[in-house]
Amino acid sequence: MDQLWVILSVITLAAVAGLILVVGLFRGRGGKTKQLPPTPAPTEQPERTPPKANTYKPGAGAKIDTSGGTATLDRPTATPPTTPPPADTAPAPAPTDPEPELAEPTAPSLERPESARGRMARLRERLSRSNTALGKALLALLAGGKLDDEAWEEVEDTLLQADLGVEATTEVVDSLKTRVQVAGVVDEDEVRGWLHEELLKQVNPTMDRRIAASRVDGRPAVVLVVGVNGTGKTTTVGKLARVLVAEDKDVVLGAADTFRAAAADQLETWGARVGVPTVRSDREGADPAAVAFDAVKGGAESEADVVLIDTAGRLHNKSNLMDELGKIKRVIEKQSPIDEVLLVLDATTGQNGLRQAEVFAEAVDVTGIVLTKLDGTAKGGIVVAVQRQLGVPVKLVGLGEGPDDLAPFDPAAFVDAVLD
Numbered sequence: 114m115d116q117l118w119v120i121l122s123v124i125t126l127a128a129v130a131g132l133i134l135v136v137g138l139f140r141g142r143g144g145k146t147k148q149l150p151p152t153p154a155p156t157e158q159p160e161r162t163p164p165k166a167n168t169y170k171p172g173a174g175a176k177i178d179t180s181g182g183t184a185t186l187d188r189p190t191a192t193p194p195t196t197p198p199p200a201d202t203a204p205a206p207a208p209t210d211p212e213p214e215l216a217e218p219t220a221p222s223l224e225r226p227e228s229a230r231g232r233m234a235r236l237r238e239r240l241s242r243s244n245t246a247l248g249k250a251l252l253a254l255l256a257g258g259k260l261d262d263e264a265w266e267e268v269e270d271t272l273l274q275a276d277l278g279v280e281a282t283t284e285v286v287d288s289l290k291t292r293v294q295v296a297g298v299v300d301e302d303e304v305r306g307w308l309h310e311e312l313l314k315q316v317n318p319t320m321d322r323r324i325a326a327s328r329v330d331g332r333p334a335v336v337l338v339v340g341v342n343g344t345g346k347t348t349t350v351g352k353l354a355r356v357l358v359a360e361d362k363d364v365v366l367g368a369a370d371t372f373r374a375a376a377a378d379q380l381e382t383w384g385a386r387v388g389v390p391t392v393r394s395d396r397e398g399a400d401p402a403a404v405a406f407d408a409v410k411g412g413a414e415s416e417a418d419v420v421l422i423d424t425a426g427r428l429h430n431k432s433n434l435m436d437e438l439g440k441i442k443r444v445i446e447k448q449s450p451i452d453e454v455l456l457v458l459d460a461t462t463g464q465n466g467l468r469q470a471e472v473f474a475e476a477v478d479v480t481g482i483v484l485t486k487l488d489g490t491a492k493g494g495i496v497v498a499v500q501r502q503l504g505v506p507v508k509l510v511g512l513g514e515g516p517d518d519l520a521p522f523d524p525a526a527f528v529d530a531v532l533d
C-alpha cells in the first residue's frame with residue numbers, strides 16, 4: 114500500500130511539472146503581448162522641400178554646340194577653326210567676323226525703275242519749286258531799276274543766304290555790277306540772262322559728272338558711298354541702284370553699314386525691289402571692311418557691272434571713325450581699285466556740310482558729291498560752295514523720299530530751275 118502511495122505521488126509530481134513546463138513554453142513563444150507604440154494620428158502630408166534653386170547661369174556667349182551634327186547650316190561662317198579645341202577647354206568662341214553672305218533678292222515681282230528722262234522732267238519741276246524764292250528775290254532786286262549800294266547789298270545777302278558762299282557771291286555781284294554799269298539800263302530779261310550766265314559759271318558746267326558704273330579692265334566698277342549720319346547714304350545707294358538697273362546694269366550692293374542693324378535690311382529691301390543682290394553680315398558690329406571686301410569679291414565673281422558699297426554714317430570729327438573709313442578703303446583696294454567715292458551731303462545743313470566735306474575728302478579721295486534733300490531747301494547755292502571748296506563735282510541730287518527721286522546733276526537745268 115505504501116508502495117502504491119509513493120507511485121501515485123511521483124506521477125502527480127510529474128504531471129504538475131509537465132503542466133508548468135507547457136505553460137512556460139507557451140508564454141515564451143509569443144503568448145506574451147508586446148506593447149506597440151501607439152500609431153501616430155494621421156497628420157497632414159508634410160510639405161515637400163523644394164529642390165534647391167539652380168544657380169547655374171549660362172554665360173552670355175553660351176550656346177548649344179551643334180557642330181557635331183551633319184545638318185547644313187543656313188549661314189556659312191567664314192573662319193572655321195583650323196585646329197579642334199582641346200577636349201577639356203571651353204568651346205572656341207564664335208568667329209569674330211562671320212562671312213557676309215550674298216542675299217539673293219526675294220521680291221516676287223520686280224519694280225521697273227523710272228527712266229532717266231522721265232525722272233529729269235519731274236525733278237526739274239520739284240527743284241524749281243523749292244528754289245524759285247531765290248531766283249524771284251534776285252530778279253526782283255535786279256530788275257527793280259534802282260540799283261544803288263543798298264540794293265546790291267541785298268543781292269549779296271540773298272546769294273549768301275542761299276549758301277553760295279562768300280567768294281562766289283562776291284564774284285557774281287561784281288560781275289553783275291560791271292555789266293549793269295556798262296549797259297547803263299536795266300531790262301528784266303537782260304538781267305535774267307546775265308544772272309543765268311553768272312550762276313552757271315559758278316556751277317561750272319565743264320566738270321566731269323559721269324558716275325563710274327561700268328566694268329573696267331574686266332572687273333566691276335567699285336563705288337564707295339560715305340557721309341555723316343542721316344544724310345541719306347543708304348537711300349542714295351538704293352536709288353542709285355535703281356538708276357543703274359534702268360540702264361540695264363548688273364548691280365551688286367554691299368551693306369558695310371554694320372553699325373545699325375536695320376541699315377542692311379533697308380539696303381537689302383531696296384535691292385530686292387529691283388532684283389539686285391546684297392552682300393551683308395547678319396551680325397551687328399561686324400567688320401565693315403570685311404563686308405565691303407566680300408561685296409567686291411561677290412561682284413567680281415558674278416561679273417557685275419558695278420558694286421555699290423554703303424557705309425555707316427560717321428561724324429567727321431571722330432577720328433577713330435574716320436580711320437575706320439580709311440581701313441575700309443585700304444581693304445577693298447587689296448582686291449580692286451575704287452573707281453568712285455561719293456560723299457553724301459544733306460543740302461539743308463548748309464555751310465556745316467562744307468566742313469564735313471573737307472574732312473571726308475582728307476580721309477578718302479572723294480570723287481563726287483551727292484547733294485540730298487535739295488527738295489527741302491532754297492539753299493541750292495551749296496552746290497557752288499562745295500564744288501569750289503573741294504574741286505569735286507556734284508554728280509547726283511536727291512529731290513525727295515520717293516524711290517526714283519535721284520537725278521544726275523545738270524548745271525544748266527539747275528540754274529533754269531532756280532530762275533524760272
Ligand SMILES: Nc1nc2c(ncn2[C@@H]2O[C@H](COP(=O)(O)OP(=O)(O)OP(=O)(O)O)[C@@H](O)[C@H]2O)c(=O)[nH]1
Pocket residue numbers: 340341342343344345346347348349370373376424425426427484485486487488489510511512513514518
Ligand atoms: N526729302 C528728302 N529726304 C531724303 C532724301 N534722301 C534721303 N532722304 C531721307 O533721309 C532720311 C535718312 O536717310 P538714310 O538713307 O537712312 O540716311 P543714312 O545716311 O543712310 O543714315 P545713317 O546710316 O544712319 O547714317 C530718310 O528718311 C530718307 O528718306 C532726299 O533727297 N529728299
